[in-house]
Amino acid sequence: MIPGKADGAFEPLPDRGFHFSCHKSVACFNVCCRDLHLVLTPYDVLRLKNACAMDSSSFLEEHTTTETDPGWRIPVVKLKMSDDPLRSCPFVRQEGCSIYEDRPGACRTYPLGRASRRSAQGDGPQIEEKYFIVRESHCLGFGQEKRWTVPEWLEDQGLTVYNPWNDRWMEFLSRYRPGLRNPSEAQWRMFYLACYSLDRFREFVFRTRLFSLIQIPEERVERIRRSEEELLAFAFEWLGFSIFGDRLFALKPGSVDDARP
Numbered sequence: 001m002i003p004g005k006a007d008g009a010f011e012p013l014p015d016r017g018f019h020f021s022c023h024k025s026v027a028c029f030n031v032c033c034r035d036l037h038l039v040l041t042p043y044d045v046l047r048l049k050n051a052c053a054m055d056s057s058s059f060l061e062e063h064t065t066t067e068t069d070p071g072w073r074i075p076v077v078k079l080k081m082s083d084d085p086l087r088s089c090p091f092v093r094q095e096g097c098s099i100y101e102d103r104p105g106a107c108r109t110y111p112l113g114r115a116s117r118r119s120a121q122g123d124g125p126q127i128e129e130k131y132f133i134v135r136e137s138h139c140l141g142f143g144q145e146k147r148w149t150v151p152e153w154l155e156d157q158g159l160t161v162y163n164p165w166n167d168r169w170m171e172f173l174s175r176y177r178p179g180l181r182n183p184s185e186a187q188w189r190m191f192y193l194a195c196y197s198l199d200r201f202r203e204f205v206f207r208t209r210l211f212s213l214i215q216i217p218e219e220r221v222e223r224i225r226r227s228e229e230e231l232l233a234f235a236f237e238w239l240g241f242s243i244f245g246d247r248l249f250a251l252k253p254g255s256v257d258d259a260r261p
Helices: 042-051 056-063 106-111 150-156 157-172 185-195 197-208 218-226 228-244
Strands: 009-012 062-069 076-081 112-121 125-135
Touching: 042 056, 042 157, 042 197, 042 228, 056 062, 056 197, 076 185, 106 112, 106 157, 112 157, 150 157, 157 228, 185 197, 185 228, 197 228, 218 228
Parallel strands: none
Antiparallel strands: 009 125, 062 076, 112 125
C-alpha cells in the first residue's frame, strides 16, 4: 500500500541506505498528498478516527469510501480525497499534515515500499520483509543530505508499532481464497464491522450474549472493554473464528453451536 502517482518506479534499496528528507523547504512539499488511492487498514482507521475525535461510523462516512472487489468480495476502505481540483488529502494543510502523529502506515512507509510474508522458521512463524525505493518524478526528497538505514526509518516513522498490526490484518486477508471459502453476506458485514467500525463492534461484543457463549478469561474481557487495541485484537480473532472456523474459542457448556454469526 503505497500512496503515490502512476509514474512511480520501484527500485532496489541500496545496501548503504538511502538519502531522503521531507520538509517545508523542499519544493515538492505536500505534492505527494494529492490524488491518492490510499487503502486504510483497520489500525489506520482506529488511529485516524481518534485523531479526529470522531466515532468510527462518523469518520467512515465523512472521510472514507468503500469498494468491494467483484472477484474477492472483500470490502476495501479508502481515504476520501477532498473535492478540489487537486484531489488533496483532507488532512493536508499548507504547513503539512494536520494529523501527522496518527497518519496512515502507507504515508509513514513512503518513500519505501514494503513486501512481507509469514514463514515458518526457527522457533515458529516469522515475518519476512523486503523493502525497496518508490521513486516518483515529482519527489525531490531524495536529493536531501539525510541518510537513513531501514531500521532507522522504521523507528523514526513509528512503523515498529504500525507494521505488526498491519501484518496481522494482511495475514488474515491472505487466507481467503474465492471459491474455496465463500463467506455469507452477514459474515462480510461482520468483517466490515470488526475491522473498521470498531465502536459498533464494541456494541456487538458487549450488548449481545457473545461472552456468555464463548470461554474467555474475565481479565481479558476487561482489557477488551478498556482498550480499543485489545478490542481490535479480539476482532481479528473473532473473524478467524467466525469466518475460517479457527478453534480460538471454546463454547461454554450449554451454549448453542450456532454462536458464530
